[in-house]
Amino acid sequence: MRTRPDLIEQIPRLRRYARALTGDVNRADDLVQDTLERALAKLDLWQPGSDLRAWLFTLMHNLFVNQIRLRRPQETVMEDALDVPVSGGQMEALAARDIHEALARLPEEQREVLLLVGLEQFGYAEAAQVLGVPPGTVMSRLSRARERMRQMLAGEPAIRLKVVK
């Protein structure tokens, strides 16, 4: 009998990632369901012995990217534009109350890397594979994500002082 990969076992972590990624319970579970359905349909393409979890996260990433693309086709090149160092005034606009809000304000590409590495504990090389980008891109996105989060969540005192009237 051919052994089937245990997809059920993977659901809790897929749900955790999707929840953090979308910030919405229903959207997250829809994404998980789409991922599982796609996984079933493509099960023949999965190589037994390879990392099932990474494969599923790859499928989820592709679905997520497609959703974003459908939603706002013109905004996909925003990442670099957002990477300009922020001045005091922009900092105020960026200040986030909590981790949920900060995550939601992060560009998707950066959010994905931050979550894959910081929450899901993928290695850099694995994260690169999941996202289909070079490892160097993972590192630069991670670096930007963490710095933006830091600024949003607490802010550097020097910058925060500027926005206080």
Add this chain to the structure above:
Amino acid sequence: MTDDVQEHELHAYVDGALPEARRLEVEAWLAAHPDDAARVLAWAGQNQSLHAAFDTVLNEPLPLNLVRATRRPVMPVAFVTMAAMLAMLVTGLVGYAIGLSSGGGQAPVAPAYLARDAAIAHAVFSPEARHPVEVDAAHAEHLVAWLSKRVGTQLQAPDFSAQGFALLGGRLLAGETGPVAQFMYQDPVERRVTLYVRRAVAGNRETSFRHASENGVDVFYWIDGDFGYALSGQIGRQTMQRLADAAYAQMVTANVNK
């Protein structure tokens, strides 16, 4: 800024991805560079915040539509075998199914689904080392009251101490017919069995015992009044049968004494 220690190494430090020797060097660097140390501390804090915010998702009941999504149109051999087995089970219920389909309206949940869903829930939660249950047996009274309230009937957690199994606790799951209670038991060598209880299809008064084997999990299940019960485990069919008999006997006694 960092000269000797690269930016990416600071991240690798946070993520525990540095070789030990380099880790110590980065640590020494951080001791002498408070700005970098502050950033590293903040990043590590972000990881902690992420876990604090989202790890609870791991513990949530699995929505059954997601569990089902893992088994829908499938082709591999193991599933075909299982489907054939399910088909045989369902055949036994054909009269019942016809009655339902002609009745229309309500979505039927055949007892075979009860066994399958119970086996899935067993397979998902019984291997859990850290969070096998939501409420542990130390709060048994609260557990039973809580699950009874959510499921909508006065439940009781059967006593399997004579069979060597102690109540570990229980959890609430989401099912197609509403909330589902799962009680978990464990013996001294940490073998686990689970009892799955949920509302059955209206009008189904079936009370006979049935046995199913779902992907290696033995399930004994029965319908009693408005509720379906399924006991799942991988401890051998005979032991399971003894536990199921005990559970059933205790429920009948409880009903008689009501």
